[in-house]
Amino acid sequence: METLSYLGQGFGVALSPYNIFTALCGTLIGTVVGLLPGLGPINGVALLIPIAFALGLPPESALILLAAVYLGCEYGGRISSILLNIPGEASAVMTTLDGYPLARQGKAGIALSISAWSSFVGGLMATCGVVIFAPLLAKWAVAFGPAEYFVLMVFAIVCLAGMAGNKPMKTAIAACIGLFLSCVGIDSNSGVYRFTFGSLGLADGIQFVVLVLGLFSVSEILVLLERSHHGQKAIEAKGRMLFNLKEGAQVLATNLRSGAVGFGLGILPGAGATLASAVAYMSEKRLAVKDNKFGEGDLRGLAAPETANSASACGSMVPMLTLGVPGSGTTAVMLGALTLYNITPGPLLFQNQPEIVWGLIASLFVANLMLIVMNVPMIKIFTKILAVPYWALVPAIAIITSIGVYAIHATAFDLYLMIGIGIAGYILRKMDFPLSAILLGFILGGLMEQNLRRALSISNGDLGILFASPITWGVWSLVALMIVLPIWRTWRKRSQQKAQLANA
Amino acid sequence: MYQRLFGLVLLVASVALSVTAWHYQAPFSYEPVGPRAYPLLLLVLIGLGAIYLLLKPATASAHSTEPPMDRHVLRKVAGCVLALMIYATLFEPLGFVPASILFGIAMARLYDGSWRTSLVTGTVAAIGLYLLFDKVLDVPLPLGILSALEI
Numbered sequence: 001m002e003t004l005s006y007l008g009q010g011f012g013v014a015l016s017p018y019n020i021f022t023a024l025c026g027t028l029i030g031t032v033v034g035l036l037p038g039l040g041p042i043n044g045v046a047l048l049i050p051i052a053f054a055l056g057l058p059p060e061s062a063l064i065l066l067a068a069v070y071l072g073c074e075y076g077g078r079i080s081s082i083l084l085n086i087p088g089e090a091s092a093v094m095t096t097l098d099g100y101p102l103a104r105q106g107k108a109g110i111a112l113s114i115s116a117w118s119s120f121v122g123g124l125m126a127t128c129g130v131v132i133f134a135p136l137l138a139k140w141a142v143a144f145g146p147a148e149y150f151v152l153m154v155f156a157i158v159c160l161a162g163m164a165g166n167k168p169m170k171t172a173i174a175a176c177i178g179l180f181l182s183c184v185g186i187d188s189n190s191g192v193y194r195f196t197f198g199s200l201g202l203a204d205g206i207q208f209v210v211l212v213l214g215l216f217s218v219s220e221i222l223v224l225l226e227r228s229h230h231g232q233k234a235i236e237a238k239g240r241m242l243f244n245l246k247e248g249a250q251v252l253a254t255n256l257r258s259g260a261v262g263f264g265l266g267i268l269p270g271a272g273a274t275l276a277s278a279v280a281y282m283s284e285k286r287l288a289v290k291d292n293k294f295g296e297g298d299l300r301g302l303a304a305p306e307t308a309n310s311a312s313a314c315g316s317m318v319p320m321l322t323l324g325v326p327g328s329g330t331t332a333v334m335l336g337a338l339t340l341y342n343i344t345p346g347p348l349l350f351q352n353q354p355e356i357v358w359g360l361i362a363s364l365f366v367a368n369l370m371l372i373v374m375n376v377p378m379i380k381i382f383t384k385i386l387a388v389p390y391w392a393l394v395p396a397i398a399i400i401t402s403i404g405v406y407a408i409h410a411t412a413f414d415l416y417l418m419i420g421i422g423i424a425g426y427i428l429r430k431m432d433f434p435l436s437a438i439l440l441g442f443i444l445g446g447l448m449e450q451n452l453r454r455a456l457s458i459s460n461g462d463l464g465i466l467f468a469s470p471i472t473w474g475v476w477s478l479v480a481l482m483i484v485l486p487i488w489r490t491w492r493k494r495s496q497q498k499a500q501l502a503n504a
Numbered sequence: 505m506y507q508r509l510f511g512l513v514l515l516v517a518s519v520a521l522s523v524t525a526w527h528y529q530a531p532f533s534y535e536p537v538g539p540r541a542y543p544l545l546l547l548v549l550i551g552l553g554a555i556y557l558l559l560k561p562a563t564a565s566a567h568s569t570e571p572p573m574d575r576h577v578l579r580k581v582a583g584c585v586l587a588l589m590i591y592a593t594l595f596e597p598l599g600f601v602p603a604s605i606l607f608g609i610a611m612a613r614l615y616d617g618s619w620r621t622s623l624v625t626g627t628v629a630a631i632g633l634y635l636l637f638d639k640v641l642d643v644p645l646p647l648g649i650l651s652a653l654e655i
Contacts, residue, residue, distance in 0.1 A: 050643065051637075051643065054641055054643045055641060055642060056642075169556055172553065173514075173550060173553035173554075176550045177550060180543060180546040180547065183542065183543040187530075187539040189530075189535060189539065190530035190531075190538065190539045191530070192529070192530055192539040194528055194543060195525070195543070221584065222581050222585075224615075225577060225581055225584055225615070389615075389617070390616070391611075391615040391621060391625060392617070392621075392625050394611055395607070395609075395615075395625055395629050396608075396625075396633070398588070399604050399629055399630065402592075402595070403600075403633065403637050403643060403645065406595065407637075407643045407644075412595050415592035415595060416592050419589060419592060422588075423585060430506075431510050449542045452542065453542070456535070456537045457534075457537070461536030461537070
């Protein structure tokens with residue numbers, strides 16, 4: 001009951017005209033950003049942070065704006081996947097598998113509307129999940145001390161690597177690099193300058209907006225250079241624009257199952273939308289016994305990843321809000337934005353500033369509704385945006401990125417730093433390192449060090465405190481599980497390959 | 505091949521940074537863990553990862569998701585980095601609008617725009633974004649050589 005009254009209060013915040021307008025702008029910007037090649041939710045959200053700050057948005061409006069952009073990006077990403085066969089970001093890869101064949105069969109309108117509907121169902125289910133689980137988790141998380149937090153963050157990092165699939169080691173290294181980067185600057189406990197090499201620009205650390213835009217925007221600009229000479233033409237969306245009842249009923253079960261999968265994986269720290277969409281697609285493919293056309297334009301194959309995608313986007317808000325531990329790259333950026341406002345997400349946020357938390361949750365409902373209403377009639381306009389050539393798009397993106405970085409401190413040093421980080425990010429990308437792991441590590445790094453040092457201060461330097469409570473035992477065993485899982489998976493793969501070789 | 509080179513660079517970097525970090529000592533401290541322990545722990549982990557990259561059999565890197573590099577692309581990437589560096593250098597002394605016009609034209613050319621379209625794109629993007637950010641969104645941008653024009 002308490003939850004419902006809080007939720008009502010949240011809707012009061014989210015439905016104020018100012019915040020509705022903010023959410024509307026956010027969803028529009030988000031859809032366009034998600035649509036454009038080279039810009040995903042992470043850069044979209046990061047670019048808006050300095051703007052939200054400059055506009056003097058109050059924290060809850062800023063958060064609503066960022067959440068709306070995030071959801072909008074997940075919506076927009078599918079448009080280029082379906083019409084161009086180019087996924088706007090990693091989590092949309094699965095959408096191309098059945099979306100593009102559908103578009104080529106002349107069912108682009110149906111594909112777009114059914115994927116919008118799927119995103120809506122996924123988002124709605126997951127938001128309900130957030131309403132139910134977040135307060136429970138927050139209540140439980142109040143019992144967390146610094147030691148428990150430290151262990152939890154170790155779990156988040158290990159989980160990130162364990163869930164990464166084919167390259168756990170590289171993900172782990174990337175996360176450690178991110179953790180390390182957070183050490184740069186003045187150490188807040190002792191005042192020692194760490195790794196600044198005498199540079200004043202580095203004294204208060206690497207600004208996370210600089211890191212995000214360098215890693216994602218600049219490196220993406222460099223990557224786009226490779227693709228500029230082989231452009232692709234979008235398939236025109238014509239014919240029936242809306243799916244009919246029969247098609248809707250056909251995918252409903254898929255929607256519900258994938259929504260649950262997406263929400264569950266979204267809550268896990270580090271797993272995120274990419275994994276959720278892949279898992280949902282694969283399990284639906286296995287479940288579909290009757291007329292299985294997966295890969296050639298099956299509506300269920302389109303609905304599954306899209307539902308899971310937006311469900312996990314909403315689900316990843318749960319660990320961010322309740323524990324202060326982000327579940328995905330984008331929520332990591334949002335966490336960074338919150339710290340700019342001097343708000344520390346965590347269980348106490350639910351007690352001390354319920355209007356922010358519940359306003360955000362309520363705005364997830366609002367944004368989802370706006371997106372579905374907006375997406376169906378405006379699809380023609382969005383597809384027009386896809387036709388903007390790179391030579392017009394990329395200079396604008398590059399200039400906006402530079403403005404975003406310059407706006408934080410108004411020093412050119414940050415611009416150089418961004419370029420340097422961008423080049424490093426480009427090389428890391430070429431080496432197949434996941435950049436979002438660096439970002440997540442960077443955001444967690446500071447918190448992790450603070451909690452470790454606080455915990456050891458309590459115990460006077462005795463490491464035993466990290467293994468002292470039942471909560472830490474539980475989390476440590478999860479950590480062990482996550483370390484064993486990828487090893488077991490490679491071992492199984494290897495033994496399967498051996499068996500195949502033996503049979504052949 | 506590149507993987508190992510990268511592993512080597514990473515290893516050298518982590519060792520060098522560890523040497524720097526070794527001297528970090530708090531003049532007086534209220535807590536058992538100083539400023540040194542945590543970065544050192546991470547550098548050790550990164551170093552171990554680098555050693556793993558050095559020793560790992562190279563087969564796994566064969567199927568990378570990104571397309572391979574060729575000379576043409578490499579030259580373009582270098583040009584793009586150069587353009588970005590020049591932009592960063594000119595950003596404050598020249599002011600946002602002139603620097604962005606030059607940079608926008610260069611970038612549009614890099615992405616295969618014709619001279620005429622590039623000129624238009626660069627100019628429109630620079631002036632349009634200046635108006636949008638400085639005037640509408642209140643993000644202060646440097647005026648540079650145009651500061652005389654401000655009323």
